[in-house]
Amino acid sequence: MPALLERMTGWVWSRPYLLLTFTALFWAGNSIAGRAARDVMPPVALAWWRWALAFLLLLPFAWPHLRRDFATLKTHWRWLLLLGALGIGTFNTLLYTGLQTTTAVNGLLLQSMRPALILMLGALVFGEYVRLPQVIGICLSITGALMIILGGDLSSLLELEFNSGDLVICVAVVVWSFYSVLLRKRPAVHPLSFLAATFVIGIVVIAPFYLAEIIDGRLIESSSESWMAIGYVCLFPSLIAYLFFNRGVELLGSAATGLYLNIMPVIGAMLAVFILSEPFRWFHLVGMSLIGAGIFSASRIARQSVEQSIPAAR
Template identity: 30%
Template sequence: MSAPAASAPVVTTRERALGYLALVGATLSWAGNYLLGVIAVAETDPVSLTWLRWVLAVVPLFLIAQLVERPDWRALFRAWPRLALLGAIGVAGYNLLLYAALGTETPFQLSLINAFNPALIAIAAVVFLGARLGWRGIGGILLAFAGVLWIISSGRPLSILEHPPKVGSLIMVGAIVAWTAYTIIGRTGPRLPPISAVAVQGLCVAIGLTPVVLIQGLSLPETAAGAWSLAYIAVFPSIASYVLWNYALQHVPPAQAGVSLNLITVFTAIATVLLGMAVTAPQIVGGVLVLAGVVLAQEAPTQRRTS
């Protein structure tokens, strides 16, 4: 006789509520990366900002990883080539492109493009991981893609060749492609403690960008606002968000956690309005299409092919 299957751990109402609060905290931290990133990139170039961010975050991440996960550090460091690749693509690549885009585009515009990322990951999972989408998922992805076209073309998708999108929007598309590659590669390898893996990736990025910083020179914040923005980016998007996100995944269903990523756009939109920044009609229309399409696609069941 086979042993009975182990029952899933029971999640209490309090734990579930704390899980949802953790999701809000994580997405709010990531939204701040867009909003305060604008201030930071006005004084610090993208390479220096990315290097400083991870130099400041690495030691706290290692300490938290040791306290929370108690990983086998030898096994993790044996996997350093893979973690270095992931760090180059996602931890460095995504943020370098995001900060470059923030130099020419508004945070709200970029957060709307970023909202398409879950749908792009779903497409990549079909192509590279053998996942399968139903018609509902396909419809959601097409709806979200239409929203992105509407956003980057300023509401004129049929004339996109005559009026090319702004450079910042195109750079942000490159950023979500980088994050998609990071996600797909991350799913194909051995399961590693998430906070510990991010700590090693951050260390690889800090080491890898050091020669670049030495060659081009390091630019530091010149004002208190720039320094506080850098401090926020090092603490909240780099450390707190990963801790909160991984806590939430233990107590909240993965599908609901995935949909909650749309809160990044919602929080950025609210801050944009409160700060008196401009919000255009194409952004509103395109944003609604993207968010609706992503929710539709994520609610659709995705399965791995068996053949």
């Protein structure tokens, strides 16, 4: 039985698209939970407890690997600090903050800008060559995001009237894209060691903001909704999804992984409509179509590299 379980685990661990499908589902649920709990759970509190509890769940499994990898982690502490601060400490805090004042549908669809932004940042940070179809894709994706932010009303752009929640989520998406691109600099350690180390960094980064939130009188409301939200986000989108995502980047690279994860906003938008009864309007469809067209254009070259890499990954 243990041998069968080990073979099954190894099979799943070598299937990047299966891992990333679950990642997309769990992260879509993260936005749903953040929006649903906005009245009972302050955003920074949700972010801090998410990572604190996820770390406690992870620690017994990660501890042997942390002890073995400690020297390597210490050597690469600067990259760990940056990755933990971006991907753990900043992104989700901004996401939950944005979801206080915008809908889950908006938040999820805006996150579909990530593949185009990852391509753009890969060119800026690492000097990767960006071809014309990718430039067109980036422009289409940004146009689609603007359509969603403006609610289809172009006069809002001229009058500089924006939903603050949408803008906060846009910043969060840029932060996440930096995290995805910089993941290639992660130290060569066990995935659990890396995950535990970045969790600790994220917890420390969030702590001062959580303290300020408490001092400001924004406290967690003791209710079933609060504990259900914390329970979900600390296990599925934190512990499991980050482990799967990091493995996906390891097998496919950041651009291809970001491309595939664009199924997440589609899954999440459907969940928001059915679970939260949020409206899905015409400008959502137009924005999603533009973003989808941008991803199709930008991914033509990425798809070729993915197709070449899959046999090796299997």
